[in-house]
Amino acid sequence: MTEEFKTLRNRMRLFLLNLCLCCGLSAANFVNGIAFFVNNEPVTLFQLYQVMQGAKVSREEAMELLISEKLHEEEAKKFNIQITEIEIDEELQRIAQRSNQSVDQLKSIILARGVAYSHYRDEVKKRVLQKKLYSMIVTENIELADESELKSYYDQHHNDFIVPTHISIVRYSASSQPLLEQLVNAKRSISSIPVAPDGVLSAPEVVETAKLNPQLTALLMNVNVGSFTPIFNIGGEYATFLVSSKSGGVQIPFEEAKRDIFARIMMERENTVIKGYFDKLRAVAKIKVLRLE
Structure with a gap:
């Protein structure tokens, strides 16, 4: 060499x-x-x-x-908010129950989407922490709505308290939740009724709101025409409902609507308080940029 x-x-x-x-x-x-x-x-x-x-x-x-x-995160530390594993498990249970699923079924769906379950738990933990934080902020800065405000809201939003007598829906069901997710997320015009793809069954139906249980009536009332409800697990089968039209109308008396009105007003106030609180923090925050790429 x-x-x-x-x-x-x-x-x-x-x-x-x-x-x-x-x-x-x-x-x-x-x-x-x-x-x-x-x-x-x-x-x-x-x-x-x-x-x-x-x-x-x-x-x-x-x-x-x-x-x-x-x-x-800074405000959570200031309020000394701690989140336990039990609280995370309880929140996961609530998330699963909203779709009539077990936590194990929820976990399987998360993994099928290619998301690490540990990452999903971390996101749920942030959500629980945020709820606690917002509750503390709101408690210190909000005023409860009184009777005159409830009546004023009712008079100004009269049409919001008319319940349709009939709601036309299309029920879509499948043995797999991802099949329904693809259907729900597919691009389409609001006025069109999607054709059920392979593996999904569809059945149009007109329901009378007076004969429905209050929870289902409230759910369908809050879904805009042309939109889907959340996906539910019903006896091992997954289902979602497309609201295609609403007809007829019965006025809800003020006394029956009071609880709903109070919840609406307080939600608006809570959102205003929280936004204002963090807008002020953002305005005085010290941001030092080194590089962004």
């Missing part, structure tokens, strides 16, 4: 070593590199990229979402 060849080989080794080091450092800088600070709390480039990809938003929108998340 000539000296010239040895020198060339050593130079090549050195070049490859430097290349590997540079690539390694670039990857590390991407994962650990700080994009910006929110009140001295760092947010990495990797976190920014994850939100951009996951939420399919622009870099600026992703930054605002992460700022909001940091401000929520």
